[in-house]
Amino acid sequence: MQRPDWAPDTIDIERPSVARMYDYYLGGSHNFAADRAAAQAMVAAVPEAPLMAQANRAFLRRAVHHLADAGIRQFLDIGSGIPTVGNVHEIAQQLDPQSRVVYVDVDPVAVAHSREILAGNERAAVVQEDLRNPEAILAHPDVRKLLDLSQPVAVMVVAVLHFVSDDDRPAELLRTLRDALAPGSYLVLSQASDDGRSEDERAEAERVYRRTDNPLWVRSRAELTALFDGFELLDPGVVWVPEWRPDTPESAEDAERAVFMGGVGRLGD
Amino acid sequence: MTESPGATPCPGTFARAWAKAVSGTSYLPMTQAQLESLLDRLTGQLAGALLTEPFDLRAGHRVGAELVAAHIASAEGLGRTVEVIQLRLVRDLGLVAEDVEDRMARLLAAVATGYARALRDRTLDEQESIRRAAMRARTQAERALRASEARFRHQATHDPLTGLPNRTLFTERLAAALNEPGRGAQRVGVCFLDLDRFKVVNDTLGHQIGDLLLATVAERLRKAMGEHLVARLGGDEFVILVEHTAGTDDMVAVAETALAAVGTPALVDGHELQISASIGIVERQVAGANPTDLMRAADSTLHWAKSAGGARWSLYDAERNQRELARYALSAAIPAALERGEFYLDYQPLTSLRDGSLVGVEALVRWRHPELGVLRPDSFIGLAEETGLIVQLGGWVLAEACREAEAWSAGGAAAPFVSVNLAVRQVHRPGLVQEVRALLRQTGLPPERLQLEITESTMMSTAEEPVRALRVLADLGVRIAIDDFGTGYSNLAYLRDLPVTELKVAGEFVAGLRSPSVGRTDERILASLVSLAHALDLTVTAEGVETAGQAERLRAIGCDAAQGWHFGRPAPADRILARIR
Numbered sequence: 001m002q003r004p005d006w007a008p009d010t011i012d013i014e015r016p017s018v019a020r021m022y023d024y025y026l027g028g029s030h031n032f033a034a035d036r037a038a039a040q041a042m043v044a045a046v047p048e049a050p051l052m053a054q055a056n057r058a059f060l061r062r063a064v065h066h067l068a069d070a071g072i073r074q075f076l077d078i079g080s081g082i083p084t085v086g087n088v089h090e091i092a093q094q095l096d097p098q099s100r101v102v103y104v105d106v107d108p109v110a111v112a113h114s115r116e117i118l119a120g121n122e123r124a125a126v127v128q129e130d131l132r133n134p135e136a137i138l139a140h141p142d143v144r145k146l147l148d149l150s151q152p153v154a155v156m157v158v159a160v161l162h163f164v165s166d167d168d169r170p171a172e173l174l175r176t177l178r179d180a181l182a183p184g185s186y187l188v189l190s191q192a193s194d195d196g197r198s199e200d201e202r203a204e205a206e207r208v209y210r211r212t213d214n215p216l217w218v219r220s221r222a223e224l225t226a227l228f229d230g231f232e233l234l235d236p237g238v239v240w241v242p243e244w245r246p247d248t249p250e251s252a253e254d255a256e257r258a259v260f261m262g263g264v265g266r267l268g269d
Numbered sequence: 270m271t272e273s274p275g276a277t278p279c280p281g282t283f284a285r286a287w288a289k290a291v292s293g294t295s296y297l298p299m300t301q302a303q304l305e306s307l308l309d310r311l312t313g314q315l316a317g318a319l320l321t322e323p324f325d326l327r328a329g330h331r332v333g334a335e336l337v338a339a340h341i342a343s344a345e346g347l348g349r350t351v352e353v354i355q356l357r358l359v360r361d362l363g364l365v366a367e368d369v370e371d372r373m374a375r376l377l378a379a380v381a382t383g384y385a386r387a388l389r390d391r392t393l394d395e396q397e398s399i400r401r402a403a404m405r406a407r408t409q410a411e412r413a414l415r416a417s418e419a420r421f422r423h424q425a426t427h428d429p430l431t432g433l434p435n436r437t438l439f440t441e442r443l444a445a446a447l448n449e450p451g452r453g454a455q456r457v458g459v460c461f462l463d464l465d466r467f468k469v470v471n472d473t474l475g476h477q478i479g480d481l482l483l484a485t486v487a488e489r490l491r492k493a494m495g496e497h498l499v500a501r502l503g504g505d506e507f508v509i510l511v512e513h514t515a516g517t518d519d520m521v522a523v524a525e526t527a528l529a530a531v532g533t534p535a536l537v538d539g540h541e542l543q544i545s546a547s548i549g550i551v552e553r554q555v556a557g558a559n560p561t562d563l564m565r566a567a568d569s570t571l572h573w574a575k576s577a578g579g580a581r582w583s584l585y586d587a588e589r590n591q592r593e594l595a596r597y598a599l600s601a602a603i604p605a606a607l608e609r610g611e612f613y614l615d616y617q618p619l620t621s622l623r624d625g626s627l628v629g630v631e632a633l634v635r636w637r638h639p640e641l642g643v644l645r646p647d648s649f650i651g652l653a654e655e656t657g658l659i660v661q662l663g664g665w666v667l668a669e670a671c672r673e674a675e676a677w678s679a680g681g682a683a684a685p686f687v688s689v690n691l692a693v694r695q696v697h698r699p700g701l702v703q704e705v706r707a708l709l710r711q712t713g714l715p716p717e718r719l720q721l722e723i724t725e726s727t728m729m730s731t732a733e734e735p736v737r738a739l740r741v742l743a744d745l746g747v748r749i750a751i752d753d754f755g756t757g758y759s760n761l762a763y764l765r766d767l768p769v770t771e772l773k774v775a776g777e778f779v780a781g782l783r784s785p786s787v788g789r790t791d792e793r794i795l796a797s798l799v800s801l802a803h804a805l806d807l808t809v810t811a812e813g814v815e816t817a818g819q820a821e822r823l824r825a826i827g828c829d830a831a832q833g834w835h836f837g838r839p840a841p842a843d844r845i846l847a848r849i850r
Contacts, residue, residue, distance in 0.1 A: 011407040020399070027295030027343045029395035032403075054296040061298060082399070085340050086298025108410060113402030247300045 011108060018163060018214045019081035019110040025053030030082045030113065038208060045204035048257045055258035056159045056190055058251075059241035061086050063188045063264050066234075066245060067154045068095040072186060074153040076143065078104040078131050078177075079160025083114050088156065089124040099123065100146045104137055106130045131160060132168045134176040152184035152267075159260065161191040161227070163214035171227055178230050183269040187231050190241055190262025194218040197259070224261055231265025238263040283353075283361035284309035290353045294345035307339055315354065315380075316362050319372050329379020330386070337387035347384050351377055428501045430480055431487030439500035439508055443560045446512050458520040458552035460509040461567035462490075462527055465545045465579035467505040474540060481537045482544065486530075493530035497523065508567070511552075517584060520552040524582040532580070545580035547571055552585070566590065599644075600652040607665055611637050614669055615839035618848070619688065619810055619832045622824040627848055629686040629720060631832065632670040633839045634662070650692075659692040666690075668708055673842045675714040685845075686748060688720035693727045696735045705742055716746035722773065723749065725757030736766055743768030750810070755798060764805060772802050776813020776833070782822050796826045803827070
């Protein structure tokens with residue numbers, strides 16, 4: 001991680017990217033052979049992988065809907081990946097075209113792709129930065145230009161925190177973000193959880209992700225709940241993502257198969 | 270075509286079943302209700318297509334394409350769609366048509382075709398778009414890499430304090446200027462510039478001010494030199510590379526511009542600093558030149574400018590350089606020459622002006638050089654002093670003089686003292702007293718027969734140690750003489766503290782005694798010196814006496830002794846001995 005700041009990224013599409021693997025799980029074709037091979041290996045290890053991605057993306061959609069209904073018009077989506085179907089700006093700007101969205105991702109290809117998708121959208125931008133460097137995210141000129149941090153912002157840390165190791169102190173990263181937010185802001189958080197999983201399954205999933213630049217760090221419900229420190233958790237708390245305010249009762253069935261847990265917290269006044 | 274009796278058409282039921290079938294086949298960015306409503310509309314289109322005459326394949330294509338557009342875009346999505354339509358569409362909607370099976374097959378084929386086409390297009394579009402993104406990211410990364418390499422290269426070739434090119438870049442540019450093919454006939458020049466007394470700025474105002482001053486100087490040089498490369502080699506050393514010169518005049522003009530730029534008073538952090546610089550100029554043909562020689566020549570030339578007092582330029586002079594190299598070679602040979610016994614002493618008489626007797630002799634070192642013949646001290650002593658070899662050489666002279674002089678007393682009559690020159694470094698050495706004591710003990714020479722000649726400059730330093738050492742030696746009975754008196758700073762204060770026995774008056778005053786007009790002044794100076802010396806109980810020896818007339822006038826003034834060709838040239842010890850006997 002401690003690359004000198006003058007050393008640029010290298011682009012190696014022979015190496016699987018977690019952003020493009022995720023796109024593959026969602027049924028997209030924004031991926032290369034190496035991404036598909038890794039994603040297929042993941043599916044072999046954890047057959048629910050595509051379901052997990054879809055459930056997580058549906059959680060994101062419902063959360064954005066809910067926050068937009070609650071009056072939020074600013075979104076900071078960190079770890080946004082390949083912003084294809086049903087991403088934050090599509091949902092938020094459909095509800096209110098004035099909504100402002102800044103995507104942040106560390107993957108240069110994902111960022112380049114996002115930039116193309118967002119071309120001409122004056123109220124959305126993408127920033128290449130690392131979740132592990134929240135100060136740089138908050139200070140980025142595009143973030144400063146589009147988002148008014150004196151007003152409530154929804155910070156989305158969806159399906160990315162399992163790529164942040166405990167050594168990188170995720171709680172501190174989130175605290176840094178929280179301290180920059182105005183009262184009434186929200187944190188939307190989800191990540192892979194090992195609750196109820198066998199040791200074998202977890203080990204195999206971790207093995208797949210070791211081929212990428214982003215090894216996997218699964219966390220328990222208790223650990224995830226602790227990460228909402230300073231926020232008031234909205235009902236129903238930290239749950240398997242299909243259980244978070246489902247569209248229909250049926251869609252929350254077999255929720256633990258989704259592997260992802262998530263929740264939404266509000267920063268009090 | 271008619272609806273079948275008894276069945277209630279119910280598109281909603283079918284749409285719900287369809288929605289359920291495709292759920293989870295890919296990510297659908299919509300709620301279940303939105304999905305059902307979409308599929309309900311498509312159900313209407315399918316039903317219409319099944320019943321309309323003539324049968325229109327395009328309706329099936331459209332439905333397939335719409336499914337993909339709504340992100341129901343996976344192989345499973347198509348499979349389940351085909352299945353649910355085949356199984357339930359006719360039944361749920363209560364559709365009745367004679368050739369319904371036939372039409373259904375064609376409709377499903379059309380839906381699948383439309384779907385596959387749309388999915389293929391979509392896949393290709395997405396592949397193209399992600400590839401474009403990867404390419405753009407790579408271009409950007411390469412651009413960033415180039416920029417960072419450029420930045421790295423800049424850092425590696427520039428001095429962070431002044432922003433000027435550093436030694437590395439200068440060396441590259443100089444090598445390029447000398448090596449570029451087809452430039453053999455051209456000329457190139459460098460100005461090697463060093464600030465005068467820059468250390469004083471650092472020592473008195475601090476390094477911070479010193480650094481600011483360097484930055485100011487750098488900026489001025491950069492502006493004044495225009496297209497010529499100005500580099501900082503380190504410390505307060507700068508160098509200017511001038512390509513395509515027409516001759517030394519060009520370089521002199523550059524050097525003068527640089528001196529003027531540096532010489533303007535600089536306001537640095539509230540201090541007005543007046544600084545000057547010295548410059549060594551080398552200008553030569555590119556052909557046959559190499560960077561190392563050129564920079565070495567520039568460095569030597571800079572030292573000439575420095576030793577001439579600074580605030581000036583010097584032009585490289587090959588002959589002078591050759592002479593200096595020869596001198597250097599000579600000095601380097603001193604230690605070996607000492608070992609091989611190539612040095613020997615001559616002695617020049619110091620004669621009493623009262624009775625013509627020989628009161629003493631001055632020991633003068635000679636070098637019988639195997640290639641250059643006999644060398645006089647002026648060709649190697651200065652160098653030995655610069656390099657520090659004087660301590661070794663002077664020590665040998667002192668020891669040899671004591672050894673030889675001791676033997677002279679065997680003659681019976683009052684033997685002359687031997688006068689030996691001590692260099693500044695010898696006097697300032699801690700072990701001087703012990704060295705002299707040991708020599709006197711080993712040789713048996715009585716202390717009063719040894720005279721040490723020191724120059725006025727020896728006493729210019731404020732150190733107390735040399736004074737104490739000389740006092741100890743004087744207490745032993747050793748004579749102390751001030752050599753070349755009257756030509757240095759002639760600070761009389763030390764005469765108060767030092768146990769001086771004798772003043773040796775510089776030959777140039779004596780030389781003046783030859784011509785009557787100038788002689789008047791010199792004679793008065795000499796007379797004053799003699800009366801001053803006598804008032805302080807010191808004896809006076811005049812050096813450089815060449816004529817009987819000079820000797821006579823010195824005697825009239827009251828000078829005690831004299832030395833010079835008139836009284837005898839330097840000669841080996843046995844010739845001196847012959848004189849005593």
